[in-house]
Amino acid sequence: MAALEIFVNDRKVACESGATVLQACRAAGVNLPTLCHFKGLSEVGACRLCLVELEGSPRLAAACTLHVAPNQRIRTDTERLRRYRRMTVELLFSERNHVCSVCSANGDCELQELGYAVGMDHVRFPFLNPICNLDASKSEFAIDHNRCVLCTRCVRVCAEVEGAHNWDVQGRGFLSRIVSDLNQPWAESTTCTTCGKCIDVCPVGALWPKHKAQGQFEKRPEFVSELIAKRGRGRP
Amino acid sequence: MSKKRIATVWLGGCSGCHMSLLDIDERILEVAKLADIVKSPVVDVKECPEVDICLVEGAVYAREHLEELEHLRKSSRVLVALGDCAVNGNVPAMRNRVGLQAALERAYRAFETGDGAGPVPSVGVTALLERVTPLHAHVKVDYFLPGCPPSADLIHFVLVELLHDRVPDLASGAKLKYG
Numbered sequence: 001m002a003a004l005e006i007f008v009n010d011r012k013v014a015c016e017s018g019a020t021v022l023q024a025c026r027a028a029g030v031n032l033p034t035l036c037h038f039k040g041l042s043e044v045g046a047c048r049l050c051l052v053e054l055e056g057s058p059r060l061a062a063a064c065t066l067h068v069a070p071n072q073r074i075r076t077d078t079e080r081l082r083r084y085r086r087m088t089v090e091l092l093f094s095e096r097n098h099v100c101s102v103c104s105a106n107g108d109c110e111l112q113e114l115g116y117a118v119g120m121d122h123v124r125f126p127f128l129n130p131i132c133n134l135d136a137s138k139s140e141f142a143i144d145h146n147r148c149v150l151c152t153r154c155v156r157v158c159a160e161v162e163g164a165h166n167w168d169v170q171g172r173g174f175l176s177r178i179v180s181d182l183n184q185p186w187a188e189s190t191t192c193t194t195c196g197k198c199i200d201v202c203p204v205g206a207l208w209p210k211h212k213a214q215g216q217f218e219k220r221p222e223f224v225s226e227l228i229a230k231r232g233r234g235r236p
Numbered sequence: 237m238s239k240k241r242i243a244t245v246w247l248g249g250c251s252g253c254h255m256s257l258l259d260i261d262e263r264i265l266e267v268a269k270l271a272d273i274v275k276s277p278v279v280d281v282k283e284c285p286e287v288d289i290c291l292v293e294g295a296v297y298a299r300e301h302l303e304e305l306e307h308l309r310k311s312s313r314v315l316v317a318l319g320d321c322a323v324n325g326n327v328p329a330m331r332n333r334v335g336l337q338a339a340l341e342r343a344y345r346a347f348e349t350g351d352g353a354g355p356v357p358s359v360g361v362t363a364l365l366e367r368v369t370p371l372h373a374h375v376k377v378d379y380f381l382p383g384c385p386p387s388a389d390l391i392h393f394v395l396v397e398l399l400h401d402r403v404p405d406l407a408s409g410a411k412l413k414y415g
Binding site for chain 1: 325372407412413
């Protein structure tokens with residue numbers, strides 16, 4: 001692919017055409033927070049944490065779905081972006097019932113890490129406390145919608161890597177829920193292969209192995225990225 | 237420098253944050269040189285006097301919590317939300333998603349080994365609020381110390397900074413911890 005140059009925070013960065021701004025930034029050592037992005041899976045631009053300012057555009061753009069263009073000028077760390085990122089993380093915490101102290105992923109959670117990264121010492125928005133279910137029908141794993149951030153990594157890894165497409169999203173907006181098959185109990189799924197990839201890519205504690213209690217769950221997301229790379233498919 | 241006055245108050249929490257406060261161990265002597273603890277679960281004072289620093293553990297889930305918190309705000313120069321319950325509701329707020337009545341039914345009647353007939357206590361116990369909320373839903377909070385519990389080191393750091401009239405830098409990621 002042809003090489004081109006963009007400017008990230010006034011610094012010239014060389015990248016390949018077809019790359020995303022997120023890839024260009026990371027390759028240049030510029031850190032951008034992400035949640036729905038997962039190395040090797042398709043990009044959906046859902047979490048809005050990698051928002052950047054693009055010169056000449058009044059709107060912010062998600063770096064994961066924005067492709068590089070010659071002489072594009074990107075800003076990644078302005079006061080406005082920092083303000084929006086913190087608000088986004090706070091809204092994620094306020095939208096479901098996140099209780100770190102009783103979560104299997106406590107201490108190994110990307111949402112916690114994001115909170116620390118944006119300096120979130122408390123949530124300024126009222127907690128919505130929606131009624132969410134927990135499906136523990138399956139013998140090995142469970143899904144707790146109270147902790148789900150709707151990043152859809154599980155949906156994508158199941159469809160794109162395992163090829164099973166057990167997971168999908170039902171409903172819209174605030175009422176969206178991850179569903180197994182056609183919203184049936186997970187144990188009754190005719191597509192789930194019990195491979196556990198969704199467990200490894202979940203950034204929070206929404207999907208976890210049932211034998212792991214509070215704070216015990218250590219994830220290995222790199223395993224899935226390695227698997228994709230070794231297959232020679234998927235995106236870098 | 238005159239000695240400052242500290243209050244530590246236990247609202248809707250498990251006292252774990254106070255245990256963590258005690259875990260500052262011998263460093264409490266250093267704190268005692270700078271301040272007097274004039275109200276605390278270990279000090280027999282009912283109404284909080286005027287204080288410089290007030291550490292508040294626990295969420296607001298009863299009417300008496302609300303009344304006490306409003307009094308604490310008036311009598312404290314600096315009010316600190318101590319721990320996850322005070323900062324975000326944490327475990328006590330888990331009942332919000334089902335509502336107060338359903339939570340009481342589950343606790344006193346519809347539990348696995350119960351006969352379903354047990355009374356829900358209503359006499360001589362504090363009146364519960366419909367929703368459990370963090371402190372800042374009701375009063376202005378000056379500093380937030382998340383953590384379940386916040387570490388003794390963090391509590392010590394904040395106390396010493398405040399006692400020396402410095403602003404504790406809490407927003408940097410290194411000091412934050414949830415759960």
